[in-house]
Amino acid sequence: MKYRITRTKVPNVLRFMAFFKTVIAKLATEATSNRCNPFITFVLGGPGSGKGTQCVKIAETFRFAHLSAGDLLREEMSSNSENGTMIHDIIKDGKIVPSEITVNLLRKAIHSSGNHKFLIDGFPRNEENRIAFERIVGVEPDIVLFFDCPEEEMVKRVLNRNQGRVDDNIDTIKKRLEVFKKLNLPVIDYYSAKGKVCKINAVGTVNEVFEKVKPVLAALRYCEGRILDIHESSSSSSSSAAAAVDAATRYHNRTKHSLTRGATPGGPRGLDWANQPNPFLPSSPPSPPPPPLSPEPHDDSPPLPLRLPPPFLRRSPFSRLHLPPPLRLPLPLRLEVHRPLHLVPPRQPVQRQPSPHRVPPPFPTSSPLATTTLLSSSFLFLFFLGPLLTQGPLPRAPRLDISAGPPPPPISARRLLLHPLAGGLEVRRACLSILQP
Numbered sequence: 001m002k003y004r005i006t007r008t009k010v011p012n013v014l015r016f017m018a019f020f021k022t023v024i025a026k027l028a029t030e031a032t033s034n035r036c037n038p039f040i041t042f043v044l045g046g047p048g049s050g051k052g053t054q055c056v057k058i059a060e061t062f063r064f065a066h067l068s069a070g071d072l073l074r075e076e077m078s079s080n081s082e083n084g085t086m087i088h089d090i091i092k093d094g095k096i097v098p099s100e101i102t103v104n105l106l107r108k109a110i111h112s113s114g115n116h117k118f119l120i121d122g123f124p125r126n127e128e129n130r131i132a133f134e135r136i137v138g139v140e141p142d143i144v145l146f147f148d149c150p151e152e153e154m155v156k157r158v159l160n161r162n163q164g165r166v167d168d169n170i171d172t173i174k175k176r177l178e179v180f181k182k183l184n185l186p187v188i189d190y191y192s193a194k195g196k197v198c199k200i201n202a203v204g205t206v207n208e209v210f211e212k213v214k215p216v217l218a219a220l221r222y223c224e225g226r227i228l229d230i231h232e233s234s235s236s237s238s239s240s241a242a243a244a245v246d247a248a249t250r251y252h253n254r255t256k257h258s259l260t261r262g263a264t265p266g267g268p269r270g271l272d273w274a275n276q277p278n279p280f281l282p283s284s285p286p287s288p289p290p291p292p293l294s295p296e297p298h299d300d301s302p303p304l305p306l307r308l309p310p311p312f313l314r315r316s317p318f319s320r321l322h323l324p325p326p327l328r329l330p331l332p333l334r335l336e337v338h339r340p341l342h343l344v345p346p347r348q349p350v351q352r353q354p355s356p357h358r359v360p361p362p363f364p365t366s367s368p369l370a371t372t373t374l375l376s377s378s379f380l381f382l383f384f385l386g387p388l389l390t391q392g393p394l395p396r397a398p399r400l401d402i403s404a405g406p407p408p409p410p411i412s413a414r415r416l417l418l419h420p421l422a423g424g425l426e427v428r429r430a431c432l433s434i435l436q437p
């Protein structure tokens with residue numbers, strides 16, 4: 001009998017230890033890959049929408065590596081490689097080069113770059129591109145910038161481009177526009193459904209368009225719990241500051257002061273030093289007040305196509321990660337429920353006074369622990385709100401406004417609208433204005 005117990009218990013213990021080891025190994029791998037994952041921004045838009053032009057400015061200002069799929073293909077085409085003629089013919093015909101070729105060129109460029117933040121310009125052009133990238137490079141984009149431009153403007157810009165490209169002629173442009181609508185727009189829709197797309201109206205001068213892009217990039221500082229060293233550097237004098245930031249970041253990542261590997265398990269993002277009293281506080285000058293928020297000029301602008309998976313409808317924990325990157329700033333969140341009481345003739349919903357809930361920092365990160373524990377007040381709030389919104393006895397769609405930033409911004413200008421029937425959140429363009437650094 002004794003023998004039997006030993007026989008059955010020992011394998012159980014071993015099995016448990018093996019299981020435990022696997023779990024630890026998996027967690028360690030996840031933690032490492034989270035630290036090492038490059039930050040990928042796909043930049044999409046029709047031919048001539050200004051992707052390349054804006055990428056150059058973003059790369060310069062925010063120190064991203066700019067990889068243009070089209071440029072890589074053109075280089076390959078002129079390098080007399082075995083695929084050169086094939087690439088030339090496909091580009092001239094306005095079609096899409098087989099994904100394996102483009103993705104391998106991108107993969108090599110990513111690996112040989114010293115950078116960890118990438119703008120991938122003109123990619124993915126179709127579903128096949130997207131799937132091949134995920135398979136070969138093994139990552140998804142963190143954000144997708146979509147430059148939205150009317151066709152006539154794109155045609156005008158391409159015909160004026162004057163770079164001697166084999167595809168910048170009216171016949172090929174027509175084909176490229178067709179390919180864009182048929183193959184590229186579905187990819188943009190795919191990422192919109194994942195809440196990853198930031199749509200930028202590409203009409204205006206180069207600088208005007210860049211002014212719309214800047215806040216989106218500035219907001220990425222806190223994206224996905226990774227502290228991205230995104231700092232604006234408009235002049236060469238700031239490159240020394242940028243180098244200092246790089247050095248400090250490298251130091252923190254190497255030491256126990258790592259931003260992602262803290263010694264205090266319970267600390268937010270594992271920041272071991274974040275919970276310590278600031279030794280410099282008594283002598284440090286008071287921090288300056290936050291800059292005033294600029295008023296939103298066009299509140300009636302069409303909503304951004306940012307669609308978020310509605311976590312509260314599934315009753316899973318809600319965190320700032322469920323918001324689009326622009327709203328993941330370390331600012332207090334303000335949640336307001338607007339619930340119509342009942343319908344009265346002539347079928348006008350009566351609005352209750354909004355009930356505000358303020359959610360102060362600290363801020364959640366991508367770690368599951370932080371996601372479930374931080375922002376717990378908003379989680380609880382949304383947890384209870386979820387059933388109300390979906391199954392409650394409310395006669396009309398209730399609305400949840402989420403805004404961020406001190407001081408509480410004008411509600412009309414900064415809001416996310418909840419559409420329970422559509423099952424998602426729509427972000428108004430206005431919310432981007434709060435991100436102005």
Ligand SMILES: Nc1ncnc2c1ncn2[C@@H]1O[C@H](COP(=O)(O)OP(=O)(O)O)[C@@H](O)[C@H]1O
Binds near residue numbers: 046050158204205
């Ligand atoms: N906002 C803009 N207004 C006017 N011309 C622009 C603007 N942005 C880019 N261009 C010009 O339009 C042409 C196409 O821009 P480019 O950045 O090459 O587009 P894409 O990379 O999307 O094909 C270029 O000649 C560029 O100088």
Ligand SMILES: Nc1ccn([C@@H]2O[C@H](COP(=O)(O)OP(=O)(O)O)[C@@H](O)[C@H]2O)c(=O)n1
Binds near residue numbers: 047090094096102124
């Ligand atoms: N992912 C990609 C990107 C570009 N290309 C090819 O390269 C051409 C030029 O792409 P591009 O991004 O440089 O230029 P635009 O179309 O944006 O002006 C496209 O029309 C395609 O023929 C491709 O096949 N696959």
